[in-house]
Amino acid sequence: MKEEGLSLIDLVSDLQIVLVAGSGGVGKTTTSAALGVALATSLEKEVLVITIDPAKRLAGAMGIDALSHVPQEVQLKDAKGHLFAAMVDMKASWDEMISRYAPDKDTVQKIVENPIYESISTRFVQSHDYIAVEALYEFYKEGIYDIIVVDTPPSRNAIDFLDAPKNMEEFFASRLLRWLTIPRRSKLVASAFRPFYLVAERILGSAFVKDISEFFFDFQQLYEGFVARARQVAALVASDKAGFIVVTIPEEIPTTEAIFFISEVARRKLNMSAVVMNRSLPASIFSRAGDEVADKISNETQEMLAKTFDAIGLDPTEGEVPLASKSQLVSKILVEMANSYEGLRDQKTMEEIQVSRLTVREGKVFTTTQQSGDVSSVESLRKLATNMSIYR
Amino acid sequence: MGARGSITDLDRLLDRKLLFVTGKGGVGKTTIATALGILSAERGKRVLLCEVEPKGEVGRYFGVREIGFEPVEVRTDLFVMEMDTERALSEYLRLYLKVPIPTKIGPIARTFDFVSKAAPGVREILVVGKLCYEVREKNYDIVIADSTATGHVVSQLASPQGVNELFGVGLVKDQTKWMIDILKDEHQSGICLVSTAEETPVDEAAELAERLRSETGVSLVLGILNKMVPKIFSEAEESYFNEIVSGPMLPVIRRVLGEGIDALVDATSLWKALAASNHQNAERFKSSLGTSIPTIEIPLIPGMTAGVGIVREVAETIEVELT
Ligand SMILES: Nc1ncnc2c1ncn2[C@@H]1O[C@H](COP(=O)(O)OP(=O)(O)OP(=O)(O)O)[C@@H](O)[C@H]1O
Ligand SMILES: Nc1ncnc2c1ncn2[C@@H]1O[C@H](COP(=O)(O)OP(=O)(O)OP(=O)(O)O)[C@@H](O)[C@H]1O
Ligand SMILES: [Mg+2]
Ligand SMILES: [Mg+2]
Numbered sequence: 001m002k003e004e005g006l007s008l009i010d011l012v013s014d015l016q017i018v019l020v021a022g023s024g025g026v027g028k029t030t031t032s033a034a035l036g037v038a039l040a041t042s043l044e045k046e047v048l049v050i051t052i053d054p055a056k057r058l059a060g061a062m063g064i065d066a067l068s069h070v071p072q073e074v075q076l077k078d079a080k081g082h083l084f085a086a087m088v089d090m091k092a093s094w095d096e097m098i099s100r101y102a103p104d105k106d107t108v109q110k111i112v113e114n115p116i117y118e119s120i121s122t123r124f125v126q127s128h129d130y131i132a133v134e135a136l137y138e139f140y141k142e143g144i145y146d147i148i149v150v151d152t153p154p155s156r157n158a159i160d161f162l163d164a165p166k167n168m169e170e171f172f173a174s175r176l177l178r179w180l181t182i183p184r185r186s187k188l189v190a191s192a193f194r195p196f197y198l199v200a201e202r203i204l205g206s207a208f209v210k211d212i213s214e215f216f217f218d219f220q221q222l223y224e225g226f227v228a229r230a231r232q233v234a235a236l237v238a239s240d241k242a243g244f245i246v247v248t249i250p251e252e253i254p255t256t257e258a259i260f261f262i263s264e265v266a267r268r269k270l271n272m273s274a275v276v277m278n279r280s281l282p283a284s285i286f287s288r289a290g291d292e293v294a295d296k297i298s299n300e301t302q303e304m305l306a307k308t309f310d311a312i313g314l315d316p317t318e319g320e321v322p323l324a325s326k327s328q329l330v331s332k333i334l335v336e337m338a339n340s341y342e343g344l345r346d347q348k349t350m351e352e353i354q355v356s357r358l359t360v361r362e363g364k365v366f367t368t369t370q371q372s373g374d375v376s377s378v379e380s381l382r383k384l385a386t387n388m389s390i391y392r
Numbered sequence: 393m394g395a396r397g398s399i400t401d402l403d404r405l406l407d408r409k410l411l412f413v414t415g416k417g418g419v420g421k422t423t424i425a426t427a428l429g430i431l432s433a434e435r436g437k438r439v440l441l442c443e444v445e446p447k448g449e450v451g452r453y454f455g456v457r458e459i460g461f462e463p464v465e466v467r468t469d470l471f472v473m474e475m476d477t478e479r480a481l482s483e484y485l486r487l488y489l490k491v492p493i494p495t496k497i498g499p500i501a502r503t504f505d506f507v508s509k510a511a512p513g514v515r516e517i518l519v520v521g522k523l524c525y526e527v528r529e530k531n532y533d534i535v536i537a538d539s540t541a542t543g544h545v546v547s548q549l550a551s552p553q554g555v556n557e558l559f560g561v562g563l564v565k566d567q568t569k570w571m572i573d574i575l576k577d578e579h580q581s582g583i584c585l586v587s588t589a590e591e592t593p594v595d596e597a598a599e600l601a602e603r604l605r606s607e608t609g610v611s612l613v614l615g616i617l618n619k620m621v622p623k624i625f626s627e628a629e630e631s632y633f634n635e636i637v638s639g640p641m642l643p644v645i646r647r648v649l650g651e652g653i654d655a656l657v658d659a660t661s662l663w664k665a666l667a668a669s670n671h672q673n674a675e676r677f678k679s680s681l682g683t684s685i686p687t688i689e690i691p692l693i694p695g696m697t698a699g700v701g702i703v704r705e706v707a708e709t710i711e712v713e714l715t
Contacts, residue, residue, distance in 0.1 A: 024416065336624040
C-alpha cells in the first residue's frame with residue numbers, strides 16, 4: 001500500500017544522522033540494517049550503519065564481527081551508493097575514550113588498571129547508552145559518511161538513550177562525586193564528611209573505599225573532555241541534521257513505550273522522522289471472502305465437512321490415503337486452516353489497534369512485515385526494506 | 393495433571409525457596425513470574441513476588457496501582473513488592489548498622505545510593521540480599537523474583553561471591569556467606585530462563601545460561617520457550633496439506649466453500665512457516681541448555697491485549713506442561 005511520493009527513504013534522505021530507537025527486542029537492529037540497505041541501494045550516498053549486538057548470523061552476513069569496530073563495506077548488488085557497517089564494542093570504546101581525554105599516559109594506566117574499572121566501564125551511568133552516542137559522534141566527525149544510521153542499545157527505557165549525554169555530564173558535576181574523592185584529595189577528611197566515611201569503611205571495608213576514591217580521583221581528570229564532548233553530542237542529536245525513528249511491534253507494551261518516546265522527543269524539541277510498526281502481518285492475506293470461508297468451516301462440524309466431501313467425491317485416485325479417511329483428513333486440515341486464518345486475523349486486529357494509537361500522535365507510521373524466518377541475510381534485509389510502506 | 397496426590401514437576405519447582413525468572417527484554421518474564429506466583433499461592437504457599445526492575449506491570453495484573461517496597465497482599469497469600477535499592481539500603485543499614493536515629497539514614501542512604509551506582513557489586517548485593525533475607529527469615533514459603541534482563545542478572549547473582557572476593561574486610565563481606573549458602577543450594581534456589589524461539593533471543597539465552605553456570609553457581613532449573621507459534625499439522629497432515637494446495641483438490645474445495653479458501657491457504661502457509669522457524673530455534677534453545685535441564689513451551693496467545701487473561705492462560709499451560 002504505497003502512498004504516492006511518500007517513502008521512509010524520502011523522509012530520512014536529507015538527514016545525516018538517523019537514530020533508531022524502541023523498546024527491547026522489537027527489531028531496532030534489524031530495522032537499522034534494513035534501512036541502511038535501502039538507503040545505499042537507492043541513493044548515491046555513503047551510508048554507515050552502527051549496530052549494537054546484532055544477531056550473530058546477521059553480523060556474519062554483513063561481514064562484521066566483535067573483534068573490529070572499524071566499518072566494513074557490505075557488498076550490495078545494483079546499489080547506487082555504498083553501505084558500511086560497524087559494531088560498537090563497549091570495552092574498546094571505553095578504553096579509547098579514556099586515552100582520548102586523559103591528560104597523560106600515566107593516568108590512563110592508573111584508570112585502566114584499577115580493579116573497579118572493568119565493571120564500571122561495562123555498566124555505570126548508562127554507559128552503554130553513552131557509548132553509542134559517543135561512537136556516533138566519532139564517525140560523524142570523520143566526515144566520510146553522508147548518512148549514519150544508529151542502532152540504539154536495548155535499555156529498560158528507550159528514553160535513557162536521550163538522556164545519556166546529560167547524565168554523563170551531571171555525574172561528573174555532582175557533589176557526591178567530589179565527596180567520593182575527598183580522601184584522595186586531602187589526607188585530613190573534612191569533618192563534615194567523616195560520618196560518611198566511617199560508615200562507608202565499616203560497610204564496604206577501607207581497602208575498597210580507597211580503590212573507589214582513587215579511581216574517581218583519576219577519572220575526574222577526564223571531566224573537561226568528557227563534558228565538552230557530551231555537549232557536542234547532545235547538540236548534534238538536537239540539530240536538524242538528526243532525526244529519530246522509533247520501532248515498535250503490534251503489542252501493547254512496546255507501543256506504549258513508543259508513544260512515550262514520541263512525546264519525549266517532542267518535549268525536547270528533537271526531530272521525529274517516523275514510526276515503524278515492525279512485524280506487521282501482510283494485509284493482503286485477509287479478505288471478506290476469507291472471513292466467510294473461515295466462518296463456514298468453524299460453524300460446521302468436522303463430520304459434516306467430511307460428508308460434503310464424500311458426497312462430491314474427492315479425487316480417489318490421488319495419493320495413497322483411502323477415500324473415507326481422506327475426507328476426514330481434509331476436513332481436519334480445513335479446520336486447522338480456519339484456525340490459522342482466524343488466529344492471524346485476531347493478531348491483525350490487535351495490530352490495527354496499536355497502529356491507531358500511534359497515528360493519533362504521529363502521522364507517519366510505516367510498516368515492515370513479519371518475515372517467516374529470522375532476518376539474517378543481506379537479501380532478507382533488502383526484502384524487508386522494499387516492503388517498508390506507509391500504513392493506512 | 394498427574395494423579396491426585398502424586399508429586400508433579402511443578403510441585404518440585406515450587407518447593408524451592410527462591411526462584412529467579414530471567415531472560416531478554418519482552419520475552420515474558422513478568423507474565424511467567426506472575427503465573428508462577430499464582431500457581432504457588434493456589435498450592436497454599438505464602439508467596440512473595442518481587443518485580444526487580446519495577447515498571448508496575450505486576451501491580452497492573454492485579455489491578456493494584458501503587459505497589460512499592462512494602463509487600464502488598466494482592467490475593468490470598470500472594471504478596472507483591474517492587475525492588476527499590478534505596479529502600480533496601482535503608483533497611484540494610486537499620487538491620488545491620490543499628491544506626492540509632494532513623495532520620496540520619498536519609499542522607500547516608502542517598503550518598504550510598506550514589507556510591508552503589510559506581511561501586512561494583514554493591515547495588516546488586518542489595519537486591520539479592522533483600523531477596524535472600526526474606527528466605528532466611530522464613531517470612532514466605534517461596535520468593536519469586538521477576539528478574540532483570542540478560543547480563544545484569546549475572547552480576548546480581550554473582551555479587552555475593554564477587555563482593556566476598558573483592559572487598560577486604562567489612563560488614564558487607566561478612567554478610568555474603570549466608571547468601572551464598574542459599575543461592576548455591578539447588579534445593580533452595582533456582583533460575584527459570586525464558587526465551588522466545590527466535591534467533592537473537594535464543595543466542596542470548598544460550599550465552600546467559602553459560603554465564604550463569606560459570607559465574608554464579610546458581611542452578612538453572614527450567615527453560616521456558618514462550619510465545620511459541622504451535623505446529624498445527626502432524627507429518628501426515630502436513631504432506632496432505634501440500635497435496636491439497638498443489639493438486640486438483642483445491643479447485644473442488646474452492647467450489648464447495650468459496651473463493652476465500654485461498655486466503656486460508658496463505659494464512660496457513662505463513663503460520664506453518666512461523667511455526668517451523670520457531671521449532672528450529674526451540675531445538676537450538678534446548679540443545680544449548682543441555683538435556684539435564686527440562687524445557688517447557690508456552691504457546692503464543694493470539695489477539696489479546698496485555699494483561700491478566702494471558703497470565704491466567706500461561707499459568708494453566710505451565711500446570712499442564714509440568715505434570
Ligand atoms: N520483521 C521481522 N520478521 C521476522 N523476524 C524479525 C523481524 N524483525 C526482527 N526479527 C527478529 O527478531 C529478533 C530481534 O530483532 P532485533 O535484534 O533487530 O531487535 P532489537 O530491537 O535490536 O533487540 P535488542 O533490544 O535486544 O537490541 C531477531 O531474531 C530478528 O531476526
Ligand atoms: N504466551 C504469550 N502469548 C501472547 N502474549 C504474551 C505471552 N507471554 C507474554 N505475552 C505478552 O508479551 C508482552 C511482554 O511480556 P512481559 O511483560 O511478561 O515480558 P518481560 O520479559 O517481563 O518484559 P520486560 O523485559 O519489558 O520486563 C506483554 O504484553 C505480555 O502480555
Ligand atoms: Mg539490537
Ligand atoms: Mg517485565
